[in-house]
Amino acid sequence: MTTEVRVPTLGESVTEATVATWFKKPGDAVAADEMLCELETDKVTVEVPSPAAGTLAEVIAAEGSTVGVDALLAMITEGAAAPAPAPAAKAEAAAAPAAAGQSVDVMVPSLGESVTEATVSTWFKKVGDTVAQDEMLCELETDKVSVEVPAPAAGVLAEIVAGEGTTVDASAKLAVIASGAGAVAAAPATAAPAPAAATAATGKDVEDAPSAKKAMAEAGISRDAVAGTGKDGRVMKQDVAKAVAAAAAAPAATAPAAQAPMPRGPVSADDAAREERVKMTRLRQTIARRLKDAQNTAAILTTYNEVDMTECMALRKEYKDLFEKKHGARLGFMSFFTKACCHALKEVPEVNAEIDGTDIVYKNFVHMGIAAGTPQGLVVPVIRDADQMSFAEIEKAIAEKGKRARDGKLSMAEMQGGTFTISNGGVYGSLMSSPILNPPQSGILGMHKIQDRPMVINGEIKIRPMMYLALSYDHRIVDGKGAVTFLVRVKEALEDPRRLLMDL
Template identity: 55%
Template sequence: MSTEVKVPVLGESITEATVGEWLKQPGEAVAADEPICSLETDKVAIDVNAPAAGVMGEHLVQPGDNVEVGALIATIEEGSGGAAKPAPKADAAPSPAPAPAAKEEASAEGGSDAVVLSPAVRRAVLEHGIDPASIKGTGKDGRLTKEDVLAAAKAKKDAPAASTSAPAPAGAAPAAGGRNIERVKMTRLRQTIAKRLKSAQDTAALLTTFNDVDMTAVMETRAKYKDLFAKKHDVRLGFMGFFTKAACLALKDVPSVNAQMEGDEILYHDYVDVSVAVSAPNGLVVPVLRDADKKSFAQIEKDIADFGSRAKDGSLTMEDMKGGTFTISNGGVFGSLMSTPIINPPQSAVLGLHRIEERPVAINGKVEIRPMMYIALSYDHRIIDGREAVTALKIIKEAIEDPARLLIDL
């Protein structure tokens, strides 16, 4: 008797997903609730767990296939099973060397324990031609992360050239002179990001206003209290806590920046749910810091650190992404000096942070070297006037330059 494996409910308004990777192969033993397949949705990657213990049966869909909620994707048969995969067909010609796709399923010890790869890791393995069995994983339960593969690729590149070249990645088209082109299908997440950003440009009347911030006071405050803060709250005191608090102050004073359009109506929120842009292996994701205006510095920093950690290991959920009334995106961590961020629909504004750079500025008639940061506020001009946008950004600037304002609500 077999048990059907179906696509689970994926979240509100999400009806379809893309098969990312099979974590269990036909013939392998499966425990109840053990992850057997990963699915990529518009927002996050989700594991499909086994509904019963037994032996992995037939895969009815393949990686890259689109599947709807409730669709039958595999079966689990009765029995104890093993780790070996079905033998190749008799008429299949033996391969002189394992292909990259086969390599990623090879045993890390040369035995029967398969290397389980997430979709992001799989793509990185294929892209760089790395044997996953040769890499020690630093992720949960020793699993490989994308960073592990990139580090191995860098080490391989820095090492002296081998006498024989590595096999070309799957999808690479050889060309004269060793010039290659690799064709890789966009992930569902990347497709959704592209559609949403283009939709924002096509629909909203986007405009960006800029200002610069003297980071001296915040940097001095952070340097003075970071050790005590870390000791008491067990989390690092960063800059995001200050900017989140400053943004909440501005949004309370200028409600339209925290509002959204719905048809011919404007929805004003009496709460602030901040979407925090976080880099994940499959692209940029924006988990939501709910009720940010009511949270302490410590809780904000803890939540943001947790988002970053879970984005890296792929454990963010649909609920983490839902909602959001305003977005903060910190391109400064990647070295950006200035940018014009695009709003995250249906939100109406996004704050862009950039790198801190020492620059000469005029202070009381004298030129001084100060740590300065450009900040940008992109907004939907349909519901936010220029005066309101400029005022909101000015409030953020003043709160960062004089952090006492955050304590006395100025």
């Protein structure tokens, strides 16, 4: 029986695509839903899965071909054996245990909403190792969080499909476990080829999309000047268009700098031998990209003030033991600052708004982002509807989110949707800083170290515990008056916490 492989729906208003890459060739055995090829449109990259298991009999549309919606791409002969099984098929066959039905696939777990791929960062087991059910096999790294992958069954790790450094999509197979009676037989057969497979997976050359190569040649732009967003860093047609547009928009004098990062200076051989080069994690790359985007997009300005923490510290000292006994949570300063910010945001709503094109979107709620430093980098878990929460609820939420952040257990959903952010550099000893916006938010409050300083109080010099506050804001939407008013309201609420109870 023959099955047709056709172009899937490409999205609204998209009528054609270019065949970028074929992952299989005629004669290869294919499984149902296995990726056959990748199509490239003006907006997205679309992977085409196999509609049935069998053999890829014929490729109708070769790489570089332009095809319309529902066009015929290939033909699959169902149930027919391939004349010569592909290397991947041989490896999979070798990995299968002697007893049928006793191999278990290890798949990529749920990565969270809007996350489509991850990088295999570490394998805790190697081929041939015995594993227990739910034992950690490997760790995946996404743009935001690390995800541990447990063993779905007990047995022997028969095959590692995706080696360390491999980028996998949300439905990819990571490994194969031989369970039950076939486990012992499977381990020796697959122990030798696995390292080679991993090396091939991590060391393969990345082939740019044919249409991208053509576009680069026509534009006269070098491959190094284009940042690839396709699979494994593959350059797509839209990437070339962005690079050409950026080069055209930049002034002639600065064009070379806009196209490529500044090169390193000369390094002596002696110094080079003592250096260590480590690839940036996906999280660090995302942090770098988002912070630079914030600088390039928003008109960031920072205003400063200082707050006398005497009353907050006295209130905390008086009630912290009773608070912890009743609520089971420590009374910290973050709940005071969160409450003060929620109070000020109601008076200055533009600080809690965001720009969407030519519209301003005002939020009638406060989803408070609390920046947290982790070994992997800075993350910002979000406390939802913080303006509706009590001091105890805020403290419990901050403690729980902070622990999950340090353990790398935060989901993407827990770090999305924030409307305003608080960053506490004071825990590291920072006395003064200018925080950077967390797009698309329009404001971020920087807290700093509490330090005793001489202050003039009613004509007398007294020692007071003082903290500098910094509000960075997007001047496109927030005027100076609004920013200063916001910061003054926060200061007033912290210097006299009773104002929060009386909504003043």
